[in-house]
Amino acid sequence: MRSVKGRDRADSKNRDKMKHEQEAEIKTEIPLKHPNNSISPTFCVAMLKNGSTVKIEGRIEEFLQTIKESDFSWVNVQVDNLEEDSGKVAYLLGFTPSIISELVKQRFSGYEDLTTELSLLLPAVRVKALDVEVNKLIILIKNNIIVTIHGEHITRLVKFARYAVTFFKKVPKNLDDIDKISLVLVRILDENNERNFDGIRSIQEQGEEISKYLIETTGFRQQLGSDIYKMKHALISYLEALWASLDVIHYLRYGDAELVTDDPIILQKIGMLSTDLTRQISISEQMSSVLASGLEVLQSIYNNQLTQLNNRLSLLAVWMAVVGTAFIVPNTIATVFGTPVGEHVGWHTQLVIMLGTTLISVIFVYWFAKKRSLMPPKAD
The missing domain is CATH 1.20.5 (Single alpha-helices involved in coiled-coils or other helix-helix interfaces)
Structure with a gap:
């Protein structure tokens, strides 16, 4: 034995x-990003069992002991390649790597529930001018720990980390672990949504710049058409990201997952996130309607300019006919008088005939053009 x-x-x-x-x-193997500033993108915020709150910056292995000694904790990790490195990060922090493998392949959003582990994929929108960039944010939940994993272009959580210690202190200590983690989750979701909502402000500002072009009926035609197309594409991409976020919030709002609280007060906060997203979607759809109206205005401007151009060409053609008549008729009469017939007609008579026929011909051509509506109407 x-x-x-x-x-x-x-x-x-x-x-x-x-x-x-x-x-x-x-x-x-995991390449973590460490920019040269005062805040590291990889950190751990934890409420220890003795009631104190700590924040540690550095590498994942430096957080493991603190996580074991904590009542609940939040770990944020920034990686170079989300698809390749997120599974390794999940494994180091005690999660099943397979919970991420299918999630990162989704376009904008998704979720995976393994009962004891929960993973969420959310879009993180960044708008610069009319360029909408949608990045992926992964959230992992297990027992008393919540983990956020993202690429280098997402800085919103790093900024929120400045106030995370204060937020952790405000979490009631008499709550269950699931309720505490759910409160942290709601705060992270709210921070992500608020930063996403900044995108519509940027698009609105660009819309104001484009609206200035609509006042001018001349110039900027090619630029205006290109800008309106970019704005339309930006709105579509932005709306897709908002709808993707709303899908994940709807999954959480009823508390069906084992790792999501069923406390009505906390679920009400999740419902408020859904309301905010719905309102932003409504604003974006209204902007789409305004943009469609702008396209109609632009088309009207182009049609008006085309009509004016056609009128000018028609007027030019009529006056060319009149001027041509004034040259052709006397030339024809002079040709006739250049024959022996002209020898019997005095030059005074020839001059009167040439001037008279020319004047009559010009008046006739002008009258004919007016009668046949060949003369374009005068612009207002």
Whole structure:
């Protein structure tokens, strides 16, 4: 029996050693971004069991002991490649790597519920001028820990981290772990939504610039058409991201998942997030309607300009006919008088005939053009 127990202990030590070696290998493989500023994009905020709140910046392995000693914690990790590195981060923090493998393949949003683990994929929108960039934000939940994983272009959570310690202190200590984590989740979702909502402000500002072009009926034609197309594309991309966020919020708002609270007060806060998203979607759709009206105005401007151009060409053609008549008729009469017939007609008579026929011909051509409505109407 002693020999069997000895072998079991030896096997257990070997397994632990292999696990530690595997974790060490993964740690060295994950490239974490550390910009040269005062706030690290990889950090851990934790409420310890003794009631104190701490914030640690650095590498994931430096957080593990703090996570074990915490009542609840939030870990934010920034990686170079979300599809390749997020599974490794999840493994280091005690999550099942497969919970992310299918999630990161989704376009904008998604969720995966393994009962004891929950993963969410949300869009993080960044708008610069009329260029809408939709990045992916992964949220992992397990027991008393919530993890956010994202790429280098998402800085909103790093900014929120400045106030995370204060927020953790305000979380009531008598709540269940699920309720505490759900409160942290709601705060992170709200922060992401608020930063997403900034995008519509940027699009509105660009819309104001474009509306200035609509006042001018000349110039900027090609630029105006291009800008309106870009604005339409930006609104469509922005709306897609908002609808994707709303899908995830709807999944959470009823508290069906085991790791999401069923406390009505906290669920009401999730419902408020849904209301905010619905309002922003409504605003974006109204902007789409305004944009459609702008396109109609632009088309009217183009049609008006085309009509004016056609009128000018028609007027030019009529006056060319009149001027041509004034040249052709006297030239024809002069040709006739250049024959022997002209020898019997005095030059005074020839001059009167040439001037008279020319004047009559010009008046006739002008009258004919007016009668046949060949003369374009005068512009207002």
